[in-house]
Amino acid sequence: MLPALIICLLVIPALHFWWRARWRVEQEKHQAQLAERDRRELTTATETLAQQDALFDSMIEGVLVLDERNAVRLANGAFAEMFQTTGVLRGRALLEAVRSHELEEVVNRAAVEGRVVDHEMQLPGPGERWLQVCAAAVTNQERRKLGTILVFHDLTRLKRLEHTRQEFVANVSHELRTPLSHIKSYTETLLGGAKDDPEVFNRFLQTIERNAGRLQLLIEDLLTISELESGGVSFDLRPMALLPLTEKICDDFRARAQGRNVKLENQASDFTVRADAGRIEQVITNLLDNAIKYGGNGGRVLLGTKAAGEFVEVFVQDFGPGLAPEMSERVFERFYRVDKARSRDAGGTGLGLSIVKHIVQVHGGRVWVESAPGQGAKFSFTLPIQSPS
């Protein structure tokens, strides 16, 4: 009995210590496994966050995530760039981060209305910039606000396009209205009895014809511009000798120049360029037409060429009133005229130089004017020289 008791007394503590030791080992193993799992989860979470940041930063839309108290939780690069903010945004209050009460208003509306709020806003600061903001409040099941997500699209380019289009339509309507209303009023006067006087009849018909001609010119120029701007037109670019073309154009202009007592000189050299002959004829014709029109009666007009590296510079120079420096860029805009009445009287549409610019650019060249008031104007454009094959 005693030995059994002694054995028991020895075995039980031994077993106890053995189990404790095992339990400790198991516990340590378990702890190590937990620590390993935590480490893996942390790595995954960090990687996910980094991926999320990279994803948000690669977006062209601005993204802003706010918490329930309108403090920034996340703001991507595009957002920072749109609002031109620097430094860390995370943790800062919305108003402090971007100073826009309008934006705060959008955030509040999203919370109150419980739907995606779509809003257009203009950014303060230099240069007109427009944004579209879509804001949605994030709520839990009890409809308690947890935060707000805002996405920003830059609308500046679209707004500019819209403005240009509206301006263009207004200009076209205005340009069409004047000759049309002349045609209408002269026709009405004729029908009202003026046709019985042969002298008046003739004079009015001539006015009607002149205005119909203006309409035709305008519509032709508009069609050319729309064709060029649509990009759908293909240019027939091929080797082309400049001299014969300039001679032909000068011959066509000889009578008009003489009519205005203008001495037209062709000083072009024989370069071979890569160009669409028909389009380049239109460019030189528009420039010569302007030089004769605006260069003043009894003056001189030169058409010449000059080598410039891989390009040829073609220039048309007059010695008339010239242009003020601030007009040098603007004359290439559609419908821009220094003197509207004078341009219209001379049969101008205000589209000639913008057609020139388009055509030259399609050839890979550039166009510019050098001028000073009272010193004439020299319009030049470049064309690529055809390299010998």
Ligand code: ADP
């Ligand atoms: P327009 O049909 O009115 O001639 P353009 O686009 O050809 O239109 O020219 C735009 C404006 O540039 C003209 O209205 C004129 O005021 C100015 N301009 C063009 N060429 C000359 C020039 N050689 N000398 C002075 N002004 C010029």
